[in-house]
Structure formats: C-alpha cells, structure tokens
Amino acid sequence: MRRRVVITGIGCVTPLGCDVETMWANVREGKSGVAYTTVFDASNFPTKISAEVKNWDITDEGEDAAAWKYRGRHTRFAAGSALKAVRDSGILDKPIDPTRLGVYLGSGEGPQDFGVFTRMMVAALDGETLDMARFSKAGLQMLNPLVELEQEPNMPAGHVAALFDAQGPNANCLTACAASSQAIGEATEMIRRGDTDAMISGGTHSMIHPFGVTGFNLLTALSTQNDEPTKASRPFDRNRSGFVLGEGASMLILEELEHAKARGAKIYGEVLGYGCTADAYRITDIHPEGRGAVGCMTAALKDANLNTDQIHYINAHGTSTQVNDRVETLAIKTALGEAAYKTPVSSTKSEMGHLIAAAGATELIICLMAIRDNTLPPTINYETPDPECDLDYIPNVARPAKVDIALSNSFGFGGQNVTLAVGRYRS
Numbered sequence: 090m091r092r093r094v095v096i097t098g099i100g101c102v103t104p105l106g107c108d109v110e111t112m113w114a115n116v117r118e119g120k121s122g123v124a125y126t127t128v129f130d131a132s133n134f135p136t137k138i139s140a141e142v143k144n145w146d147i148t149d150e151g152e153d154a155a156a157w158k159y160r161g162r163h164t165r166f167a168a169g170s171a172l173k174a175v176r177d178s179g180i181l182d183k184p185i186d187p188t189r190l191g192v193y194l195g196s197g198e199g200p201q202d203f204g205v206f207t208r209m210m211v212a213a214l215d216g217e218t219l220d221m222a223r224f225s226k227a228g229l230q231m232l233n234p235l236v237e238l239e240q241e242p243n244m245p246a247g248h249v250a251a252l253f254d255a256q257g258p259n260a261n262c263l264t265a266c267a268a269s270s271q272a273i274g275e276a277t278e279m280i281r282r283g284d285t286d287a288m289i290s291g292g293t294h295s296m297i298h299p300f301g302v303t304g305f306n307l308l309t310a311l312s313t314q315n316d317e318p319t320k321a322s323r324p325f326d327r328n329r330s331g332f333v334l335g336e337g338a339s340m341l342i343l344e345e346l347e348h349a350k351a352r353g354a355k356i357y358g359e360v361l362g363y364g365c366t367a368d369a370y371r372i373t374d375i376h377p378e379g380r381g382a383v384g385c386m387t388a389a390l391k392d393a394n395l396n397t398d399q400i401h402y403i404n405a406h407g408t409s410t411q412v413n414d415r416v417e418t419l420a421i422k423t424a425l426g427e428a429a430y431k432t433p434v435s436s437t438k439s440e441m442g443h444l445i446a447a448a449g450a451t452e453l454i455i456c457l458m459a460i461r462d463n464t465l466p467p468t469i470n471y472e473t474p475d476p477e478c479d480l481d482y483i484p485n486v487a488r489p490a491k492v493d494i495a496l497s498n499s500f501g502f503g504g505q506n507v508t509l510a511v512g513r514y515r516s
Contacts, residue, residue, distance in 0.1 A: 101337065117464060163294055164248055194291060209228050363389055363392055439469045440469055471484035494511070
C-alpha cells in the first residue's frame with residue numbers, strides 16, 4: 090500500500106495578495122491584479138500591462154534586507170512564500186530529522202539587469218559593428234558576480250533549503266508553465282516511495298522585465314488590450330487576445346500522512362493523483378487534438394483511482410489565448426466524456442494573470458481553498474461565449490457548490506502537461 094501524501098501548510102506571494110486568505114478573498118470576489126507595469130518602463134512596448142506583486146518585501150517576513158540584496162526577485166518571492174508555508178504547517182515547531190525534509194521547486198530564471206546589458210552593448214559598439222572583446226571587457230567591469238549567480242533557476246531551491254536546514258532531496262524543474270505542478274507531482278512521488286517524509290514544494294517566477302515581455306510579444310502570446318488592464322485577461326471568452334504576465338510564488342508543505350498525524354498537523358487536503366505527459370509536437374503550439382492534455386488528465390484520474398463523474402471542479406490552465414482555451418476545452422471533453430458538461434471549470438488567470446512557473450502551485454492552493462469553503466472561483470471578464478468553448482466556466486461570479494475533489498491543469502510551452510488531483514482529506 091503506497092504512502093499517502095497530504096498538504097499541511099500553504100503560503101503565497103501573488104498579485105492578488107501576499108497571504109493565502111487575502112489572495113483567496115480577492116479571487117472569490119472576482120478582483121483583478123492587472124494594472125500598468127511599474128517594474129520597468131513598458132510605455133514603448135506593445136504590452137504595457139502586467140500583474141505585479143505589490144506592497145510586499147522580504148523584510149515583511151522578518152528577514153534582513155541586506156542578506157537578500159543580491160538575490161533575485163523570484164528568490165525573494167520563493168523565500169517569503171516558503172516562510173509562510175512552513176510557519177503555517179508548524180512542521181519545524183518540534184525537532185525533525187533534516188535529512189527527511191526536502192525541497193522541490195518549479196522555478197524560472199532570475200531577472201536580468203537590462204540597464205547593465207544595454208550599457209555593455211553601447212560600450213561594445215564600434216560604428217555599426219559589435220566588438221565582442223569590448224563587450225567582454227565591459228561585462229567584467231560592470232557585472233556583479235553574485236547577481237549573475239542568482240540568475241540560475243536552482244538558486245531559489247538552494248536558498249529555501251538553507252532557510253530551513255532541509256538536507257533531504259533538493260531539485261528544481263523548469264518545464265515552463267507546468268513547472269510548479271510538476272514539482273509538486275514529483276515531490277509527491279518522493280514521499281510516496283519513502284525517499285523523504287516531507288517536502289517544501291511549489292514554484293516561483295517573475296518574467297515582468299524587458300526580455301520576458303519582448304519574447305512573449307514576439308510570440309504574439311500577450312494581450313495588447315492596454316486601455317482596460319483589468320479586462321485584458323479573458324479566458325474562454327470569444328474576444329480573448331492573449332495572456333497577461335503575472336509574477337509571484339506559492340509553496341506547499343507536502344507530508345506523509347502518518348508523519349502529519351503523529352505531530353497533530355492540520356490537513357488542508359490530500360494529493361490524490363498526478364499525471365504528466367508531453368505533446369511531442371511543436372514547441373510553441375499545443376497539439377490540435379489536445380493529446381497531451383487528455384493524457385495527463387487521464388493519468389491523474391487513473392493514479393487517483395477516480396471516475397470522471399467524481400470531479401467537482403477543474404482549475405483550467407486557461408491562458409486566454411485563442412488556441413489554448415479551445416484545445417483545453419476539447420481535451421476536457423475528451424478526457425471526461427459526458428461528465429465534462431456537468432463539471433464546473435474556471436481560469437483564475439483571468440484575475441491574476443499568468444505566473445508562469447509559479448502558476449500551477451498557486452492554482453492548486455486555490456483548489457484547496459475551493460474544497461475548504463465549498464466555493465467555486467469565477468472566470469472574470471467572460472462576456473461573449475465562444476461556440477468552441479462550451480463548458481461551464483463559472484462566469485464572473487463565485488458559486489457555492491460541493492467541492493470534494495478538484496483537478497488542476499498546467500500546460501507549458503514545449504508541450505509539457507501536468508494534471509494534479511487534490512481532494513478533501515478523509516481518514
């Protein structure tokens with residue numbers, strides 16, 4: 090009999106709030122965290138809006154600002170949300186074997202200093218030619234080695250481990266928008282097979298910088314509806330035109346059930362199933378029949394030993410792009426059959442934008458809150474139905490409903506697909 094994995098702590102730093110209760114209240118009320126970008130001057134970019142984390146600093150968690158000066162924005166988000174989750178769980182209130190506590194994150198690359206890079210380019214120009222020797226010399230003079238080191242995607246996991254003396258397994262995956270869901274799934278498997286008793290798992294990312302926005306603009310993936318920022322993200326709506334970049338981090342404490350019970354931990358829910366697939370198709374396009382999305386949903390249901398009619402809610406990947414929302418709808422109908430038309434679906438990216446590597450963990454916490462409060466979060470900005478998106482998307486207003494089991498979908502560029510099944514804890 091495999092070991093059961095429960096969730097005993099949660100923490101977040103998001104555009105809709107920097108603690109779980111505030112974030113959930115804003116989601117439930119259908120508020121938007123999207124506004125004009127302030128992290129950098131985006132006034133000359135096609136997309137001038139984003140969903141930023143506001144009014145939060147690592148010092149809010151009791152940390153020394155000087156110790157975090159050269160650490161990336163995404164690392165500070167990760168540390169802050171991990172501190173919240175660990176405190177919430179109480180897992181370190183009593184002595185614990187540090188070799189049985191691990192970290193598995195889905196983290197993106199750290200933000201780069203666009204100003205320094207620009208000055209290096211200017212220093213390297215020789216007429217219309219780029220002199221690489223001058224570029225290298227400028228870099229050696231201008232770049233901070235600590236800042237450069239902190240850009241590596243594994244840095245947040247390393248810093249989180251050091252914060253809590255977590256000497257067990259330590260890993261990071263960067264599978265684009267599926268990263269934190271995959272991290273949670275793989276961390277669950279580690280606990281199931283006995284490699285560890287508890288894992289700090291989740292995701293962190295910030296791509297709200299010139300390189301990130303430029304890249305997604307080149308892919309025509311971002312909404313350019315700058316006139317009304319709060320209405321730009323509109324998943325499943327016929328007039329959707331792209332996603333809105335968000336940022337932040339969310340962390341969960343995953344724990345083997347008996348270990349949690351032995352210390353009297355509160356339990357938010359249980360990880361019931363995990364499915365992971367690849368489209369094996371085009372790098373930036375989801376398979377037109379959603380074969381990877383169908384596969385990971387089917388695998389999660391099988392792993393959880395669930396029937397299609399046992400799902401009470403699906404938190405969709407729901408990016409607000411034309412292709413994703415249409416194909417995800419098709420995939421849900423293929424995976425769930427007739428039960429799809431009876432299963433409420435929503436995309437909370439309509440409210441907080443797309444947190445990229447941090448999206449899946451944040452959305453799994455929303456699923457836990459939906460289960461706790463028997464409340465379905467809405468898809469806001471849903472105004473014009475799309476004939477190709479014909480499911481129940483919980484339009485605009487939260488809905489009371491029985492929620493015992495939920496699925497959370499995460500699909501990433503490159504064709505990575507993850508579905509997590511989470512349920513109300515039953516002894």
